[in-house]
Amino acid sequence: MTADTVVGTGLVRHGGRKFSDYLVFNTDHKVIGIQYLVLAFTFFIIGGLLAELIRAQLAVPNNQLVTGSQYNLVLTLHGTIMIFLWIIPAFVGAANYVVPLMLGANDMAFPRLNAVSFWLLVPGGLLMLASFAVGGAESGWTAYPPLSVTTPVGQTLWALALQFIGFSSIFGAINFLVTVFNLRAPGMSLTRMPLLAWAIVATSLIIMLGTPVLSGALLLLILQRLLGAQFFTPGGGGNPLLWQNLFWFYSHPAVYIMILPGFGIISEVLPVFARKPIFGYKLIAFSSMAIAVFGFLVWAHHMFTSGMDPFLRVPFMVTSMIIAVPTGVKIFSWLATIWAGKLRFTTSMMFALAFISMFVIGGLSGIFLASVPIDIHVQDTYFVVAHLHYVLFGGSVMALFAGLYLWYPKLTGRMLDERLGHLHFWLTFMGFNLTFFPQHIAGLQGMPRRVYTYPPEFWALNLISSIGAFLMAIAVLPFLYNALRSLAVGKVAGPNPWRAFGLEWTLSSPPPVHNFPTPPVVEGDPYGYGERPVPGTRVVPAPGVAGGGE
Amino acid sequence: MSETTSSLTVHGRAASATGLDSAKLGMWLFLATEVMLFSAMIAGFLDMRGRSPADANHVLNIPVTAVNTFVLICSSLTVALSVASIEQGNQKRLRTFLLLTLLFGGTFLSVQVFEYTKLIGSGELTPWNSLFGAGFFAVTGLHGFHVFIGLIWCALTILWASQGKFSAQNFMRVEVFGLYWHFVDVVWIILFVLIYLM
Numbered sequence: 102m103t104a105d106t107v108v109g110t111g112l113v114r115h116g117g118r119k120f121s122d123y124l125v126f127n128t129d130h131k132v133i134g135i136q137y138l139v140l141a142f143t144f145f146i147i148g149g150l151l152a153e154l155i156r157a158q159l160a161v162p163n164n165q166l167v168t169g170s171q172y173n174l175v176l177t178l179h180g181t182i183m184i185f186l187w188i189i190p191a192f193v194g195a196a197n198y199v200v201p202l203m204l205g206a207n208d209m210a211f212p213r214l215n216a217v218s219f220w221l222l223v224p225g226g227l228l229m230l231a232s233f234a235v236g237g238a239e240s241g242w243t244a245y246p247p248l249s250v251t252t253p254v255g256q257t258l259w260a261l262a263l264q265f266i267g268f269s270s271i272f273g274a275i276n277f278l279v280t281v282f283n284l285r286a287p288g289m290s291l292t293r294m295p296l297l298a299w300a301i302v303a304t305s306l307i308i309m310l311g312t313p314v315l316s317g318a319l320l321l322l323i324l325q326r327l328l329g330a331q332f333f334t335p336g337g338g339g340n341p342l343l344w345q346n347l348f349w350f351y352s353h354p355a356v357y358i359m360i361l362p363g364f365g366i367i368s369e370v371l372p373v374f375a376r377k378p379i380f381g382y383k384l385i386a387f388s389s390m391a392i393a394v395f396g397f398l399v400w401a402h403h404m405f406t407s408g409m410d411p412f413l414r415v416p417f418m419v420t421s422m423i424i425a426v427p428t429g430v431k432i433f434s435w436l437a438t439i440w441a442g443k444l445r446f447t448t449s450m451m452f453a454l455a456f457i458s459m460f461v462i463g464g465l466s467g468i469f470l471a472s473v474p475i476d477i478h479v480q481d482t483y484f485v486v487a488h489l490h491y492v493l494f495g496g497s498v499m500a501l502f503a504g505l506y507l508w509y510p511k512l513t514g515r516m517l518d519e520r521l522g523h524l525h526f527w528l529t530f531m532g533f534n535l536t537f538f539p540q541h542i543a544g545l546q547g548m549p550r551r552v553y554t555y556p557p558e559f560w561a562l563n564l565i566s567s568i569g570a571f572l573m574a575i576a577v578l579p580f581l582y583n584a585l586r587s588l589a590v591g592k593v594a595g596p597n598p599w600r601a602f603g604l605e606w607t608l609s610s611p612p613p614v615h616n617f618p619t620p621p622v623v624e625g626d627p628y629g630y631g632e633r634p635v636p637g638t639r640v641v642p643a644p645g646v647a648g649g650g651e
Numbered sequence: 652m653s654e655t656t657s658s659l660t661v662h663g664r665a666a667s668a669t670g671l672d673s674a675k676l677g678m679w680l681f682l683a684t685e686v687m688l689f690s691a692m693i694a695g696f697l698d699m700r701g702r703s704p705a706d707a708n709h710v711l712n713i714p715v716t717a718v719n720t721f722v723l724i725c726s727s728l729t730v731a732l733s734v735a736s737i738e739q740g741n742q743k744r745l746r747t748f749l750l751l752t753l754l755f756g757g758t759f760l761s762v763q764v765f766e767y768t769k770l771i772g773s774g775e776l777t778p779w780n781s782l783f784g785a786g787f788f789a790v791t792g793l794h795g796f797h798v799f800i801g802l803i804w805c806a807l808t809i810l811w812a813s814q815g816k817f818s819a820q821n822f823m824r825v826e827v828f829g830l831y832w833h834f835v836d837v838v839w840i841i842l843f844v845l846i847y848l849m
Contacts, residue, residue, distance in 0.1 A: 210673045275680045282676065285668040313684045317691035321789060330778045330785030332699065338782040343698050347691055 115212070116614035126220060128212035129614060130201050133219050135512065137194025138505075140222060144186035147230075149574060151179040156536070156570035162557045172553035173239035174255075178229070180242035181259065184359065185266045186226055188497045192362035193218075193273055195504050196301050198512060200277065202605035202612060203295045205286025205621040210279035218273040225265030232258035241551055243348060246333035246341045250325050257326050260319045267316045270358075274308035277301050286604065288623035295603055295627045296385055300365025303389040307354045307361075307396060315351035318344060345407055349400035357396045359493060360460075361389055363500030364431055367453050370503045371435055373601045374450035375442030378628040381434035388427030395424050402471055406480045414473045421471035428464055432457065447599075448522030449506035452499050455530050459495025463488055466541065481551070484544025490537045502529070502580075509584070510598045514610040515591030521583040528576030535569025600635045602627055678827045682834050685797075689838050692790050693845065699786035700849070707783035710775040711847050712766065719762045720843050723798075726755035727836040730829045737812075740819035746812050749825075752832065753805045760798050763791065787846060794842055797835045804828050 112125045117132040127133060154175050158166045167175065201209055209215045232238045237255025240248045249256055281298050285291075321332045322344070331337020333344045364385075372379045379385065398420040405414050435457055444450065466488040469475050479485065502525075509517050539562040544550075548559050555563065597606040604621050605612070625633065667673060700707070733748035767788070770776040778788040808828050811817065817825055 211677060214677075271681075271684050275677050275684070278680055279673050279677045282669050283667045283671065283673050289668070309680060309684050310687050313688035314691040317688050317695065317793075320692075320793065321695060324778065324785070324789055328778045328785075330789065331782055332695070332785055332789075338699075338702050339785075340698055340702065343695055347695065350691070 117611075118614070126216050128208070128216050130197050130209045130212065130215060131512075131612065133215050134194045134196075134198025136219050137190050137197055137222075140219075140226065141187050141191035141194055144182050144226065145191070146577070148179050148182035148187055149577065151175050151182070153570060153574055155179060156567040158553060159555070159563050160567040161564070162560050163554055167553065169553045170239060173241070173551070174233065174236055176551055177238045177241050177259070178233050181238075181263070182229060183493070184242060184355070185263060186222070186229065188359045188493065188501070189266075189270065189355075190222055191501050192304075192359070192497075193270075195366070195501070195508065196277065196297065196362060197273075199508055199605055200298055200301055201280060201284065202511075202608065202616060203298055203603055203627075204281065204284055205289060205604045205617055205623065206280060206284035207616045209276050210284055211276050214272050215276055218269045218276065221265050221269035221272070225262045225269065228258050228262035228265065232256070232262060243352070244322065244344075245348075246322075246325075246339075246344050249322065249344075250333060257323060260323050260326070264316060264319055264323075267312050267319070270308050270312050271316075274305035274312075277305040278309070281305075286617075286621045286623055292383065292386070293623055293626055295365075296368035296379065296382065296389075297362070297365035299386040300361045300368070300389050303393040304358050304361045306390075306393050307358050310397065311351040311354040311358070314347055315355075318347035318351070321347075342404070342407060342409065345404050346400070349403045350397070353400040353403060354393075354396040356492070357392050359497050360500075361392065363456065363497045364389060366500045366504035366507075367435060367456055368431075369603070370449050370453040370507050371438045372628045372630055373507070373599050374445045374447055374453070375439040376445075376630045377438055377442040378626070378630055378632065379434070380437035380440075381430070382626065382628070384430050385434050388430045391427040392424060395420060395427070399424065399471075402476070405473055405476045418471055418473050422468060425464065425468055432461060432464075447506065448517070448519055448526055449503050451523065451526045451530075452503035452506065455526070456496060456499040456503060459491055459499060459533070463491025463493075463495050466491060479544055481549055482544035483540040483548045483550055486550050487537050487540035487544060490533075490540075494533055494537070499529075502526075507599070508605075509587070510594030511605055511610050511612070513588055513591070514594055515587045516594050516598060517587050517591060518583050521579045525576055525580040525583065528572055528579070532569045532572030532574075532576055536566050536573060537569070539563075539565045539569075597635070602629055602635060606635075672823060674823050674827055675830075678830050682830065685834060685838075689793075689841075692793055693841070696786040696790045696845070699782045700845075703781065703783035703786075707781065708787075708847060708849075710770065711787075713847050715762065715766070716843065716847055719759055720839065722755050722762075723759045723836050723839055726752045726759070727833055729755060730832045734822065734825055734829050737817050737822040737825055738819060742812065742815070742817070745817065745825070746809060749805060749809045749812060753802060753809065756798055756802050756805060756832075760795060760802065763795050763798075790842060791846065794835070794838055797838070801828075801832050801835050804831065 113128070114122050114125055115128045117123060117127070117129060117135070122129075123132055123136060123139075127136070154167065155172070158164050158172060158175075197209070197215065201207070232255040235253070235255040235258060237253030237257075238259035239252050240256060244256070244260070281294070281302050285294065321330075324330050325332050325334075325339075331339040333339045333341050335341065368379055368385055399417060401409055401413060401417040402421045405417075439454075466484070470479065470485065470488055506517060506522060509515075543559055543562045543566075546559070548555055548562075594610045596609050598610075599606070604617075604623070607621065608616065669676075729748045729751040733745050733752065736744035736748055770784075774780070776784040776787060778785045805828065808825060811824065
């Protein structure tokens with residue numbers, strides 16, 4: 102096999118033995134996972150600095166720190182980067198690392214395609230930064246025409262960047278689906294898979310069916326900008342709602358691309374630190390699939406005020422609210438999982454618990470927004486900004502950190518410092534709520550989003566938001582320091598520091614290049630806490646597995 | 652590369668929990684993404700068609716494109732025959748039918764380029780002078796791009812065939828290429844009906 106023979110040197114390698122292995126076209130899923138995570142975190146910092154600039158501008162009314170046009174550019178790049186270059190690739194990176202291990206596979210189904218998926222992100226990210234340098238991408242991440250077809254050249258680079266990122270997503274999704282279907286270890290039936298694998302199946306199906314529609318829409322946008330075709334402009338006979346329909350056909354399901362892997366991670370974290378089996382395994386697995394299906398039937402709820410057929414609002418309102426049912430099923434299953442458990446409040450667990458409570462707030466404001474009369478009132482106000490940050494930061498990012506704190510020992514072989522972890526958690530949690538909770542109120546009072554200044558009566562709420570945003574920026578520092586310092590001086594983790602089930606914990610930390618020397622055989626459900634001994638800690642490890650637990 | 656029946660082995664471990672070949676499953680999933688891409692483009696085109704004059708497509712040359720469509724359908728036949736040939740281990744027929752596929756596909760694309768040149772050159776239909784023109788060039792252009800990719804893929808498959816990389820037990824790459832080629836042909840038949848005949 103080519104992948105096995107190419108090691109050590111050159112630009113095509115397999116396995117992470119030394120630092121330079123992480124800088125080249127590497128076909129090892131574990132290396133690619135870390136490449137994704139590092140790239141995504143870099144863009145988290147960039148997108149975060151853009152957010153700080155937004156909050157600095159909005160700290161006082163009638164501020165002249167940036168012009169309206171610069172402000173549009175900053176908010177567009179903030180939104181696009183956080184969605185397409187932080188949350189989505191960070192989840193892909195985490196899943197790339199752990200899902201093959203969880204399934205007992207030695208790599209992804211298509212290792213070279215996997216590396217291609219990652220390396221497509223690099224031109225995508227560079228084009229995105231170039232669009233910022235050139236200027237012009239001022240349309241917001243939703244890029245509604247006519248603004249998005251009249252803005253300067255940076256908008257074209259922005260659209261090209263998204264094409265690269267879209268291809269990366271599509272190839273990744275195909276790879277994940279084939280991996281999960283075909284590379285499961287003997288005995289791992291679909292209903293013995295860890296729930297993260299189920300979440301990745303649902304996510305990949307959404308990417309597969311949604312992202313090509315965005316590719317088509319972006320193609321039309323680019324053709325209009327370059328050739329002067331009039332797809333989206335009424336003056337030339339075109340239809341601005343065509344863009345909105347195509348865009349939201351992808352971009353509403355895309356919010357589930359950004360949250361379902363988080364649901365999967367939470368389903369992994371809670372049983373470990375509550376020492377109980379997951380409650381409602383099948384309900385959680387099937388509700389992910391239900392969300393993937395219903396997610397495609399709700400897109401027009403973003404267009405209630407766009408001039409769509411008023412009658413059609415009602416079915417879209419109903420389908421949008423139906424999504425709350427499978428989501429509620431998950432929330433109650435998680436609550437039942439931690440109910441009467443032996444909870445260990447590790448940093449990972451803290452982020453997971455914060456995820457549940459913050460996501461419920463974001464979910465509830467989502468039901469408000471799905472309701473036509475309320476949406477007409479608060480459309481394009483800060484209420485929407487508050488809602489989307491409660492689900493994307495309070496949900497997705499909290500889940501990402503829960504996962505990073507859980508698997509960092511597996512990735513690096515070292516433990517993170519828990520005191521710094523708790524500092525990171527509390528600063529993030531407080532900063533987040535200070536930033537975004539007041540925005541609910543500002544929105545209900547009528548403060549519009551995407552405007553670079555505001556009347557003085559909104560000052561107090563905005564100042565609180567800006568102070569919160571500053572706290573969130575500070576919160577990243579203990580995490581960065583902890584993650585880098587622990588690489589060198591963190592406590593040695595051993596194979597299974599959390600005494601967790603899951604095949605990834607039966608291997609050494611970090612796992613050997615080719616994962617499982619002998620294929621593992623799976624005999625039970627993945628969450629047998631309190632029901633049977635944890636492998637690798639109380640029983641003799643399987644042949645070829647290094648180490649023996651705590 | 653020690654491929655036996657397929658490209659399925661990962662780290663030497665033959666693995667398929669479902670019994671499906673990974674390469675073929677991956678290709679089917681890829682074609683599902685292509686279906687969504689063309690569905691979006693066709694939906695967009697129909698919206699544009701509805702906003703254009705009813706006779707907007709009268710400038711298109713239906714007889715020439717009908718013959719061209721027939722040529723493309725012939726290429727689907729030859730690619731199917733190439734798979735059938737290698738299934739029986741017939742290397743020579745494999746190469747012949749792949750070459751015919753390349754020839755038919757190349758003819759189709761050449762006629763399309765000729766059609767574009769004529770339409771834009773005469774100014775009868777351009778991407779910028781009408782919404783119908785914009786939709787026409789966007790959708791047929793995307794399809795033409797897929798044919799172009801298919802031709803490169805076909806040429807590569809011919810190269811591999813001439814290097815003797817395929818046998819009656821190992822022809823997954825031919826089959827996967829065939830799936831893609833059939834898909835591109837089916838899309839064209841839909842586009843021909845929607846754009847030229849409707």
